[in-house]
Amino acid sequence: MSKKPKQNYAWSGRFTNKMNEQAFEFSKSIDIDKKLAVFDIEGSLAHLKSLLKAGIISKEEEKSLRNELENIKGKIRDNSFQFDEFEEDVHMAIESVLRKKFSFGGKIHTGRSRNDQVALDERLYLKDATQKIITEIQKLNRNLLKRAEEHKTTIMPGYTHLQRAQPVLLAHHLLAYINMFNRDIQRFEDAKDRINISPLGSAALAGTPFNLDRHEVAKILDFSGITLNSIDSVSDRDYVIEFISNCSITMMHLSRLAEEFVLWSSHEFSFIEISDEFASGSSIMPQKKNPDMAELVRGKVGRVYGNLINILTIMKALPLSYNRDMQEDKTPLFDSFDTLTACIRISSMMLANCVFNKEKLLEATKRGFCNATEIADYLAEKGIPFRKAHEICGKIVAYCVSKNVTLEELSMEKYQEFSEKFEKNIFSRLNPSSSIQLKKTKGSTSFKEVLNQINYWKRKFRKADEPPRKP
Numbered sequence: 001m002s003k004k005p006k007q008n009y010a011w012s013g014r015f016t017n018k019m020n021e022q023a024f025e026f027s028k029s030i031d032i033d034k035k036l037a038v039f040d041i042e043g044s045l046a047h048l049k050s051l052l053k054a055g056i057i058s059k060e061e062e063k064s065l066r067n068e069l070e071n072i073k074g075k076i077r078d079n080s081f082q083f084d085e086f087e088e089d090v091h092m093a094i095e096s097v098l099r100k101k102f103s104f105g106g107k108i109h110t111g112r113s114r115n116d117q118v119a120l121d122e123r124l125y126l127k128d129a130t131q132k133i134i135t136e137i138q139k140l141n142r143n144l145l146k147r148a149e150e151h152k153t154t155i156m157p158g159y160t161h162l163q164r165a166q167p168v169l170l171a172h173h174l175l176a177y178i179n180m181f182n183r184d185i186q187r188f189e190d191a192k193d194r195i196n197i198s199p200l201g202s203a204a205l206a207g208t209p210f211n212l213d214r215h216e217v218a219k220i221l222d223f224s225g226i227t228l229n230s231i232d233s234v235s236d237r238d239y240v241i242e243f244i245s246n247c248s249i250t251m252m253h254l255s256r257l258a259e260e261f262v263l264w265s266s267h268e269f270s271f272i273e274i275s276d277e278f279a280s281g282s283s284i285m286p287q288k289k290n291p292d293m294a295e296l297v298r299g300k301v302g303r304v305y306g307n308l309i310n311i312l313t314i315m316k317a318l319p320l321s322y323n324r325d326m327q328e329d330k331t332p333l334f335d336s337f338d339t340l341t342a343c344i345r346i347s348s349m350m351l352a353n354c355v356f357n358k359e360k361l362l363e364a365t366k367r368g369f370c371n372a373t374e375i376a377d378y379l380a381e382k383g384i385p386f387r388k389a390h391e392i393c394g395k396i397v398a399y400c401v402s403k404n405v406t407l408e409e410l411s412m413e414k415y416q417e418f419s420e421k422f423e424k425n426i427f428s429r430l431n432p433s434s435s436i437q438l439k440k441t442k443g444s445t446s447f448k449e450v451l452n453q454i455n456y457w458k459r460k461f462r463k464a465d466e467p468p469r470k471p
């Protein structure tokens with residue numbers, strides 16, 4: 001005997017039969033969108049005020065509904081609220097409590113549709129999520145700055161094409177990440193302008209004949225304004241796309257850091273030792289210490305990129321305005337937030353707890369001809385056109401490769417065979433520390449410039465920590 005689903009229909013007037021059980025299971029979203037419950041209630045509380053002002057509900061009705069909504073909110077917060085699994089979604093689940101409790105409970109949905117309601121809930125969720133992500137990135141950047149300051153004189157090879165290129169300061173390398181993550185913060189900040197607009201009052205798509213003060217509702221919910229077009233209000237999911245797109249860029253940056261953790265912790269590099277707390281072992285090979293956290297961060301990028309393609313595909317070619325397809329936006333949205341938050345936190349902890357192997361980092365600058373550009377620059381300073389200087393230096397490197405020696409090991413006579421411009425001071429120039437010291441351009445790896453960069457970020461972070469000035 002087939003089990004009849006107990007569905008609570010808001011549209012029972014129009015329908016003779018209940019929905020097929022499997023169709024109901026297929027289409028309900030309560031298990032996913034209950035994450036929006038607290039935001040849904042905030043929206044309903046603001047809507048109540050608007051209904052009261054428009055004379056649609058009485059003061060007493062407003063009070064009873066408000067108290068019940070606060071009661072549900074409290075239960076949701078302490079996890080004791082029982083979502084009715086026979087309701088289709090979070091909006092219905094909360095509204096039905098009011099409908100069941102009060103004869104006037106259904107008045108709450110006057111001048112409102114789930115179409116503007118869900119857009120509102122998502123925008124409220126995103127206001128919160130965006131600020132949380134920004135805070136997590138700020139913490140990561142502070143950890144990066146701390147490590148950079150500890151290593152403001154630690155020298156390492158800088159790479160291009162993953163080939164040793166020129167000596168740089170480890171601090172400089174870490175500061176590069178601060179710049180990347182700071183741009184991520186700027187992107188999330190910038191998106192706030194487009195999130196922070198209230199769609200409530202747009203109703204299903206056409207607006208409502210009830211005299212609802214949309215600005216008042218926006219003010220109560222701390223939005224900076226209202227959406228301009230009711231059709232766009234319920235059709236739009238750009239804010240979800242933009243958020244996941246911003247998450248994807250941050251994940252991409254995290255994946256680059258993760259990749260360097262994986263490479264640098266390998267025996268071949270031995271630049272860092274990942275703390276035991278953030279590594280794992282092998283069930284068979286006793287010697288192994290695997291950088292699993294970094295690999296997982298690298299791997300989870302796929303989820304967030306997938307979420308971006310998911311939401312872009314959901315929205316592609318959808319006719320205006322609301323379509324049920326859009327219900328599918330919650331999974332990629334929530335997953336992107338959860339995944340990114342977890343990845344930032346673990347990366348930050350791993351970074352804070354790893355040990356940089358200063359000796360190995362320096363040693364690596366001494367092999368691989370990291371100092372070859374110094375020779376070309378030296379000759380160019382002596383008036384030889386850089387192209388020619390490059391060629392001379394290239395020949396010296398080729399000679400060293402054939403003899404299996406370093407640039408430091410060549411004699412003065414040998415240098416002069418390649419160019420009479422060489423003088424004794426070439427040898428001090430080959431030292432990685434002087435290569436760093438001699439850099440003059442702003443933003444370069446010189447000790448002075450790196451210190452300037454450290455101080456720049458310190459000032460910036462200090463300023464961000466100051467309490468906002470009262471107007």
Ligand SMILES: N/C(=N\CCC[C@H](N)C(=O)O)N[C@@H](CC(=O)O)C(=O)O
Nearest residue numbers: 029089113114115118204322326327
């Ligand atoms: N079914 C519907 N909207 C549901 C929005 C909520 C849904 N769970 C979602 O997350 O998208 N649209 C109806 C209006 C309504 O139910 O309020 C329509 O336009 O005909």
